[in-house]
Structures are given as C-alpha cells and as structure tokens.
Amino acid sequence: MAPSGVNDAWRAGMGAIMRWWNRANGRYASTGTTPNYVLTPTVALAAYVTGERYSFRANFTCGATPTLNISALGAKNIKKFVNGTTKANLAANDIMSGQAVTVEYDGTDMLMVTPTAGLIDSSTTATTSASGIIELATQAEVDTGTDAVRAVTPSTLTGWTPGVGSVTLDPANDEVLIRDASASNVLKRAALTALAAAQADQETGTSTTLYVTPGRQHFHNSAAKAWVNFNGAATINLDYGVASLTNHATGDTTITFDTAFSTSNFAWAGGAMQSGDTNAAQQSIVNEKARTTTTLRVRMANIGDNGTSSGFQTPAPTCVVVFGDI
C-alpha cells in the first residue's frame, strides 16, 4: 500500500473515532420540542445499536415521557430504572434544560445512564411524588410533628414523644383514643376488646384485671336483671329491664322482661305498701302465680290485723326485683 493510501485509511479511522467520541460525550445539543428530543449528528447514525451509548445536551426541560430521535431513526422513549429493576417513564423535570444526558439503547428504549435531574440537583427537595434530596429530621422536629420534608429515622421514631393531651375511651367502638393537646385530633386508636369485660367475663365473675363497662355490668350474677316500682292498674313509676306490666284483675299483674332469662329458674323478691295505708298492722304480701323465661305473674294480697286475708289488693306501690341469668 502506498504511504498516501495509509494516510487516507488512518484519517478515515480518526474520523470514525471522532464521530463516536462526539456521540458518546455530549458534543451535540439536541433540538426538537417537548416531548421529543431530536439529535442530528454531522454524519448520520446508520442504525440504533443495542448497548451503544448516546450523549447530548438537552435543549429544553422535559415533560412527562420524553423521547429521543437520532438521525431520524425513530423516536424512542427515554426511561429510567426505579428500584433497581423496573423500567419507568421519565417524570417531568427529570431532564433539565442544558443538562448533559447519556442514554443507552437496550433494543427497545433509551435508558438513562446519567442521573435524573432531581438526583444531581441538591436544590431539589424530595416530595411524596418526586425524587430529590432529603434531610434527616432531628428528634425535636419529629416530636413537634409539623415538618413535611425531613425524614424520620428508626432512632428518632423510637424516641418520639408526641404531644399527647389526653386518653379517652370510646365505648361505642370498644376503643381507646389518644388525643393531642387540643383534644380535637385523634393521634391513635387502639382496640379495647382485651381490656373490657365481655358478657362471659361478667357471668364468670372472677377476673380482677378487666374493667366493667356500663353496657356489660348487668351480666354479673350479683346484678338485678329487672326491677319495677308500680301501682294501680296502669302506672309504672320506675323500672329497669321491664318491657311492660299487664294488670289482669285486682292484685293480679304480669311483669314482662326486656330480655329473656336463660332459664325460668330466676329468683325474685317483692314488697308492697297497702294502698297508702302506713298502718303497721296492715301488711301486703306479694306472691308468685306463674312464670316463664320472659314473664313473672304476681298476686298481691292484704293481711289484716286479725291475721286473715281480706282479699287480693292492688297495693301502691308494689316493688319487684328479679335476679338470674340472661
């Protein structure tokens, strides 16, 4: 080969090296408009080559899902790896105007090799929706609980002392509520089922660690399940656990309970005053006539001073209390 021929070959090799170097080192500024970056090397690229890297200086700040088209070979999505394994479209501002960008063609997309703008710009603060630089919160900032840009560490989380103002019970939902100092905000809810006595706990009656709520206390065997104070044919002065009274005749009344007893073997006691007569010699008695699991029928009579019954009466008032298992 003539020397001149050697020179030409070497010059061609140098040109090819220069073109590769220019493509790979950001010599070219892109053109195009959002979302399409356009790259036009001096010597056009013949084809995209899998694994080859291309560099350019961005001529605009990208929007979401930008593309790159080199030498009119076709626009390819520019993507980035997230979580180390997943390809994802770029978000707005991932490439800033003037930023040097290097991508690598993977056969389908142009993958970002250089960091996205948020990762290299220390002035970009991470948010719940965008990457960026994040500062660790101090213990005081964690305790104050108002900072929305700094990160909590395991250490500051362990040392967290929120501004707890009060702890209240929510019996309707069997929960305990931890409130802040204003008492208007609930910091935490926790179930109370393990602390409140259930019906079975009340009926067993042995626990000394569970607390009793108003809606369960009556299940204890020592508690009255129903009581009533009544007089006349149609007057109930006060009651608990009683649905109704039925006056059948003089001194003959059926008490109907709100809740059925589990067995008719309940216990009851009753007393009465003889129709406003406080004479100690006149005593009224209350006897049982019939019972079911939901009713108790009683008869009231008056014992006169001669010791004989003077017939059934309707004392005022008559009081009956019933114990048992419901």
Next chain:
Amino acid sequence: MTKVVVWVDADGNTAVTVPSPSLISRMGGIDAAIAYLQSRADCVPPTATSVSVRGKAEVPTDLTFRDAWKPDLTVDMPKARTIHQERINRARDEKLAELAAKWSAETARGNTGQANALRAQINALDAAIAGVNVAQAATPDDLRAIWPDEIADKKPQALRRS
C-alpha cells in the same frame, strides 16, 4: 300521651298492658312501644280478644270494682253487685266467727248475760245482712254506699278510702 293496650284474657278478665318508661325511651316514643308490645306474644297474646289501644287517662284510678271492668273500661254492674255481695258475705263470716267465739267463751264461764248480749248481736247481724239489697244499686257509687254498720270494722280498704 301515654297509651295502654286493653284486651280480654283467657280468664275473661279485662287486662290492661302498660309499656314501661324505659321501653318508651328505648323505642323512641309511645306508639313504637305499643306496637312492640303488641308484637310480643308474652305481652299481648294471640289469644287476646277485644284488643284496643287507649289513652292511659281512660284507665280508671278507682279500683273498687276492678274485677268488673269491661273492655271499654266501664263497670259491669251485675258483676260488680256479685263482687260487692261477696265482700259483704266475707265480712259477715269473719264477724260471725268472732262473735261466736266470744259467745262460746262467755257461755263456758256461765256469764249468761254476756252470752245473751252476744246472741243478740249475732241475730242483729243476720238481720242486717239479710236486709242488704245490692240489686237496688244502679251505679258503682250506689254499691259502695251499701255496707251495714254491723260489719263496719270489716270494711275493705278500697271502700274505706272512698
């Protein structure tokens, strides 16, 4: 307005069922409470007859002839007369038993005078009771007024209050 359910039970008695204050509160009102009681067979049984819902104010507070109430809460006078006659007879029996016991004691002691006086009281009691005529009573008040003086100390509480 508080209401009650009035009905006739299996014994033929006029029964009055009244909802409890706690039930009225829980059910949110008297009408819901009355409907609830009527739905419970142990309050107003399916066998009940002449069932009606009435204002509580309609239920008489005078219970003297309670066992003679009719489903409309008025007094069944024939039944009331029977009740009153039985009251008089029961009081007479108690009074006669007392006088007879005293007469026996005085006779045993040989106190003829005392025994004769007691015999006269017994005769007067018999005559007074025989003279009672409840059939002439047209109203409960008329009935209440019929009570011989001879058994005044045996007057039932209900009549003494009137």
